[in-house]
Amino acid sequence: MNLRETATGLISTITIAMVSFLVASLHASFDALVISIIFGILVANLFGDREALEPGVQAALKVFLPLGIGLYGSQLLLRGEGMGWWPAVLAIAAFIFGVTYLVSRGFGTDKDTSLLLSTGMSICGASAIIVIAGISGLKKEDTSIALISVMTLGLSGMLLYSLLPDVLALGVDSFAFLAGTTLPMLGQVKVASASVSEECMALALKYKLLRLGSLAVLAGLLLSLQKGRRLRIPWFMGLFFLLALAVNLLPQGQALRTLLAPVSKFMLSATLAAVGLSVELDVIAEKGSRAIMAAFLSWGIVVLFIYLLINALSM
Numbered sequence: 001m002n003l004r005e006t007a008t009g010l011i012s013t014i015t016i017a018m019v020s021f022l023v024a025s026l027h028a029s030f031d032a033l034v035i036s037i038i039f040g041i042l043v044a045n046l047f048g049d050r051e052a053l054e055p056g057v058q059a060a061l062k063v064f065l066p067l068g069i070g071l072y073g074s075q076l077l078l079r080g081e082g083m084g085w086w087p088a089v090l091a092i093a094a095f096i097f098g099v100t101y102l103v104s105r106g107f108g109t110d111k112d113t114s115l116l117l118s119t120g121m122s123i124c125g126a127s128a129i130i131v132i133a134g135i136s137g138l139k140k141e142d143t144s145i146a147l148i149s150v151m152t153l154g155l156s157g158m159l160l161y162s163l164l165p166d167v168l169a170l171g172v173d174s175f176a177f178l179a180g181t182t183l184p185m186l187g188q189v190k191v192a193s194a195s196v197s198e199e200c201m202a203l204a205l206k207y208k209l210l211r212l213g214s215l216a217v218l219a220g221l222l223l224s225l226q227k228g229r230r231l232r233i234p235w236f237m238g239l240f241f242l243l244a245l246a247v248n249l250l251p252q253g254q255a256l257r258t259l260l261a262p263v264s265k266f267m268l269s270a271t272l273a274a275v276g277l278s279v280e281l282d283v284i285a286e287k288g289s290r291a292i293m294a295a296f297l298s299w300g301i302v303v304l305f306i307y308l309l310i311n312a313l314s315m
Contacts, residue, residue, distance in 0.1 A: 006055045006056045006059050007056060008052055008053060008055075008056050009052070009053035009054060009055055009056020009057040009058075009059070009060065009274070009277065010056035010057075010059055010060050011056070012043065012053060012056065012273075012277060013040075013056065013057065013060040013064075013270050013273045013274045013277065014060075014270060014273075016036055016039045016040050016043065016270075016273035016276070016277075017032075017036055017266060017269040017270040017273045019039065020032045020033075020035040020036040020039060020269050020273070021265075021266065021269065023035050027187075028187045028190050028191050029155065029158055029187045029188055029190075029191045030187065031125065031126055031151070031185050031187055032265060032266075032269045033125075033126035033127060033130070033147075033265070033268055033269050033272050034125075034126050034147060034151045034185075034272075035269075036269040036270070036272040036273040036276065037126075037143075037144060037147050037148075037272040037273065037275055037276040038148070038151075038276065039273065039276065040272065040273040040274065040275065040276020040277040040279070041144065041276040041277075041279050041281055041284065042276075043276070043277060044276065044277045044278065044279070045280065045281040050277070050278060050280075053277050053278070054278065057274045057277050057278045060270060060271070060273075060274040061271060061274050061275075064267045064268075064270040064271045064274065065130075065134050065267075065271045065274075066134070066234070066235070066236035067236070067267045068130070068264060068267030068268035068270070068271050069130070069131050069134045069135075069236045069237070069240055069268075070235075070236035070237070070238075070239030070240050070243070071239070071243065071260050071263055071264035071267060072127060072131060072240060072264045072268065073216075073239065073240035073241060073242065073243035073244040073247075074243040074244070074246070074247050074256060074257050074260040074261070074264060075127075075212065075247075075257060075260075075261060075264060076212055076213055076215065076216055076244040076247070076248070077209050077210070077212065077213060077247070077248065077257075085206075085207065085210060086210050086213065089180075089181055089207055089210040089211055089214075090210075090213075090214050090217070092181045092182075092302075092306065093122045093123060093181070093211050093214045094122070094214075095302065095305070096118075096121055096122035096181075096182070096298070096302050097118045097119070097121070097122035097123075097218075098118075099298050099301050099302055100114075100117055100118040100121045100122065100294065100295070100298040101114050101115070101117075101118040103294045103297050103298045103301070104117050104118065104290075104291065104294040104295075104298070106294070107290045107291075107293055107294040107297075108290055109287075109290050109291050109294055110142070112136075112138045112139065112142040113142040113145050113146055113287070113291055114294075115132065115136070115138075116129045116132060116133055116138065116142055116143060116145075116146035116147075117145075117146045117149055117150065117291055117294065117295060119132045119146075119218065120146055120147070120149075120150035120184055121150060121153070121184055121295060121298060121299070122211075122214070123211055123212065123214055123215050123218065124184065124185065124186070124208075124211060124212050124215060125150050125151075125154060125184035125185035125186075126147055126150065126151070126185065126268075126272065127215075127268060128215050128218075129143060129146050129147055129150065130143065130268055130271060130272060131215060131219060131240075132218065132219065132222065134236075134271075135219060135222050135223060135234070135237065136222060140275045140278050140279050141279055141280075141284070141287070143272075143275055144275060144276065144279045144284055145284060145287055145288045145291050146291065147272070148284065148288055148291075148292075149288065149291040149292045149294075149295045150184045150185075150295060151185075152292055152295070153184065153292070153295040153296055153299055154183055154184040154185050154188045155188070156296075157182070157183055157184075157188065157192070157299060158183060158188040158191055158192045161175075161178075161179055161183065161192035161195075162192060162195045164178070165196055168307055170307075170310070172196060172197060172199055172200045172203070173203065174310045174314075175193070175196055175200060175204075176193055176196075176200045176201075176203035176204040176207065177203070177204075177207055177306070177310070178303065178306055178307070178310070179192045179193045179200075179204045179207075180193070180203065180204035180205065180206065180207025180208045180210075180211070181207050181208075181211065181306065182299065182302055182303060182306065183208075186205070186208055186209075189204050189205060189208045190204075190205060192204070193205070216240075216241065216244055219237065219240070220241075223237060243256075243260070
């Protein structure tokens, strides 16, 4: 592999990540990670030559994927106001994961895609999917299908949630809990809850950030279940857990978290751009419909369950 062969795919990856960052800055509901993979798929399938891009794409994945995952540990918050709610939020996340996995398998989706779809729905959307895909070494097609399914569900849910406070007669606290524990991505939680009030948004974001902490639990569990070999924690997961501890235990933790947030997101955006550049659109169209249907049915079951639970507890 020479420099010229690598440059085309690598430059394309970085350019897509930069453009995605700019587009994501236009509205709080836009996520640079999701935009990166969509742009990557479109560029490769409509304008590009995947074979010419492949050497640079592989180089980008080798660099950006481990660094992005490692640095993302700095975004986990396991302390601060509202930690008393963490067991309840973790229980809901586990419930979403289980329901989504079972429904997805019921629709005939393969195990790898079901794992990633369940992860994205239950924790933090695109970020969780790429972290777990990186640990497990799953195929790019599975990652793409899960990402697009979660994005479709999240954007639809964000619009529908603005109707729920009136339709379901939910108070501020109840709606904040519902939005913060069931919408996949931070921007979607922010937009949906801000339509009610600033107080609602603050509460919903607290629950969403607590969900993010469960990513460390799932990552640790998957690492401990490595099949047929002695457990070896990859260096980037060591960095992930080290940064997670640093931002939660050190006095300068918040400053470190703020400093590394854009760096981590750019690395993950470049990773997803590279994934998109190597994926065939025909594969997504063929297999993606089942995953999208599974995401929506799972979401409906979870929302109904939480609504009934809220009503039961308020009686």
